[in-house]
Amino acid sequence: MDEILDGTTQIDCDILIIGGGTAGPMAAIKAKRKNPNANVVLLDKANVKRSGAISMGMDGLNNSVIPGYATPEQYTKEITIANDGIVDQKAVYRYAEECYSIIEELDQFGIRFQKDQNGEYDVKKVHHIGTYVLPMPNGDTVKKALYRQLRKARINVVNRYMATRLLTGEGRIAGAICVNTRTAEFLVVRAKAVIMSLGAAGRLGLPSSGYLYGTYENASNSGEGYSMAYHAGAGLANLECFQINPLIKDYNGPACAYVAGPMGGYTSNAQGERFIECDYWSGQMMQEFYDELQGGKGPVYLKLNHLAEETVAEIERVLHIVERPTRGHFHKGRGTDYRKDMIEMHISEIGFCSGHSASGVFVDERARTTIEGLYAAGDMANVPHNYMLGAFTNGAFAGLDAVDFVKDVDFAEFDMAEVDAERTRVLAPTKRDDGVPPNQIEYKTRRFVNDYLQPPKVTAKMELAQRRFEEVRNDMENQMYVRDSHELMRSLEASAIMDCADMAAAASLYRTESRWGLYHNRVEYERDDENWFCHTILTKGDDGKPAHAKKAVDDYIVEVDDDEKDAYNNQRVTKTVAAE
Amino acid sequence: MPLAQTPTIVPVVVDDALCIADKGCTVCVDVCPLDVLRIVEGPDGSPVTAHMKYDECWYCMPCEADCPTGAVTVNLPFLLK
Numbered sequence: 289m290d291e292i293l294d295g296t297t298q299i300d301c302d303i304l305i306i307g308g309g310t311a312g313p314m315a316a317i318k319a320k321r322k323n324p325n326a327n328v329v330l331l332d333k334a335n336v337k338r339s340g341a342i343s344m345g346m347d348g349l350n351n352s353v354i355p356g357y358a359t360p361e362q363y364t365k366e367i368t369i370a371n372d373g374i375v376d377q378k379a380v381y382r383y384a385e386e387c388y389s390i391i392e393e394l395d396q397f398g399i400r401f402q403k404d405q406n407g408e409y410d411v412k413k414v415h416h417i418g419t420y421v422l423p424m425p426n427g428d429t430v431k432k433a434l435y436r437q438l439r440k441a442r443i444n445v446v447n448r449y450m451a452t453r454l455l456t457g458e459g460r461i462a463g464a465i466c467v468n469t470r471t472a473e474f475l476v477v478r479a480k481a482v483i484m485s486l487g488a489a490g491r492l493g494l495p496s497s498g499y500l501y502g503t504y505e506n507a508s509n510s511g512e513g514y515s516m517a518y519h520a521g522a523g524l525a526n527l528e529c530f531q532i533n534p535l536i537k538d539y540n541g542p543a544c545a546y547v548a549g550p551m552g553g554y555t556s557n558a559q560g561e562r563f564i565e566c567d568y569w570s571g572q573m574m575q576e577f578y579d580e581l582q583g584g585k586g587p588v589y590l591k592l593n594h595l596a597e598e599t600v601a602e603i604e605r606v607l608h609i610v611e612r613p614t615r616g617h618f619h620k621g622r623g624t625d626y627r628k629d630m631i632e633m634h635i636s637e638i639g640f641c642s643g644h645s646a647s648g649v650f651v652d653e654r655a656r657t658t659i660e661g662l663y664a665a666g667d668m669a670n671v672p673h674n675y676m677l678g679a680f681t682n683g684a685f686a687g688l689d690a691v692d693f694v695k696d697v698d699f700a701e702f703d704m705a706e707v708d709a710e711r712t713r714v715l716a717p718t719k720r721d722d723g724v725p726p727n728q729i730e731y732k733t734r735r736f737v738n739d740y741l742q743p744p745k746v747t748a749k750m751e752l753a754q755r756r757f758e759e760v761r762n763d764m765e766n767q768m769y770v771r772d773s774h775e776l777m778r779s780l781e782a783s784a785i786m787d788c789a790d791m792a793a794a795a796s797l798y799r800t801e802s803r804w805g806l807y808h809n810r811v812e813y814e815r816d817d818e819n820w821f822c823h824t825i826l827t828k829g830d831d832g833k834p835a836h837a838k839k840a841v842d843d844y845i846v847e848v849d850d851d852e853k854d855a856y857n858n859q860r861v862t863k864t865v866a867a868e
Numbered sequence: 869m870p871l872a873q874t875p876t877i878v879p880v881v882v883d884d885a886l887c888i889a890d891k892g893c894t895v896c897v898d899v900c901p902l903d904v905l906r907i908v909e910g911p912d913g914s915p916v917t918a919h920m921k922y923d924e925c926w927y928c929m930p931c932e933a934d935c936p937t938g939a940v941t942v943n944l945p946f947l948l949k
Contacts, residue, residue: 617944
């Protein structure tokens, strides 16, 4: 295994789905059910059995809109406010209307959701205004349940192939170029439609541990989706709205206030005091976290040690089995006992991810990108705060729309020279006898991301970042050296990470205002609704560098009253007279 | 210019006595999202045991959870444990 072989195969399909984590499998299942004759290929860099952000499961649905608890109108309004108004509500509203049917479907797959004594869904309040969090007591079974459905639907699964570039022709999508991660053999897939579900750009910033793979996101989610969409000419929206999360320090996984919050846990400062009213992750919440640290009241902790034994035991049961089970090992190694100790938190490295923020490939309410026949769903598509249930639901939208789209089209012609050029680019590091290994290229890129792009954002620093990135890119293109096909995969990831770093700097420089709390805190600029109440769309310019445009926010379908707009900006706890 | 041989302690540990790679099992190699595990081969090319070849671990645990014989343990990478 891992030797570099020569060879190219071509296959044809109706719909190619790239990424078999969460959105991808649901897109495949929905498309195949709607048209059992459609040839659907699900491709993954890893193995769909355990790939993607929910590799080991998920502890709950963070954004379920369940009749009796919340309405699509309430949810749409909440997300609009949480995302500082920059939301195309149509996509959020459609999600909110249809996600309940997806929950019922997941329930039929065998994924259980928490119910109360009356058999009703036991939904918890974590957001600032509404009630949307539904625990999943056996959330560790999600991937297995999905895999059973893929088998049942007879989806063609192609594991261990990494897509490196999309193919376009006749002004629409034509397929993708892929490379085997264990043999370096090429696979050209001609497809009438392509659905991208490649997850977040999670290996963009460097975790403070210095370990390249100690990221918040599954480290295999290294941003190829963003990079491929960019090179194909698709628009990417609001990339400056970084993902930054409050995490367990060093472990760099979620502290899980969403699990602990409804049971009485909360985020506290070093004095054990609450300083934010709401633990739901938003830009302003992260800004308050940052301010608390800057104000000398840190470290910030997750506080559980005031809770009853039974409650702590239940929190442990959930957190140590589901999503990131090594969390239990971590605490044990440090001797941290939730009953006695608070859990030290820190501010994560930056990334792109619409699952938590709003940085993604631009899509409409049918998951269509700006390129005909190309779809995107899940963490990499720009429906804000869409989490796992958003990946499932928007993945379903993509699959359902794509299967209709392919009925009326044939394969688009593409230029074979593009395939040859891509082979040359991909294999260049295998043709050298000497040079810089991909892990060093990647480390240097990501260290500069931390040094210059981690908010608060400063213009001069971001301009320096662009210069440093250009130098490292030059080294990458002329000196990167790999010895086997596994290292070749890492070199391709390093290249995607470099593209994302460039985009992160360019997008952040373009929006000359501050918005989304810490996510886009540009210290030289105030929030400026007059000029910047809009999306920013980044595309690949004619000069091969990022180009920018403003795009108006669609008219709201759910109005937000003036006195509601600031709900997420006013979340610092203020002491009442009685408390003092 | 030769590459350095810098040692690293790896987080995933396989108990050779329990590992059944010699019987053709490749479950841990198959499920790893980062593809960092491999099978050690004997002098005749036959499979012997699984091991962590690349120190690129997200400490996510499918290898440990899915191993049919409980041979795999995922420790935290030293830099962050």
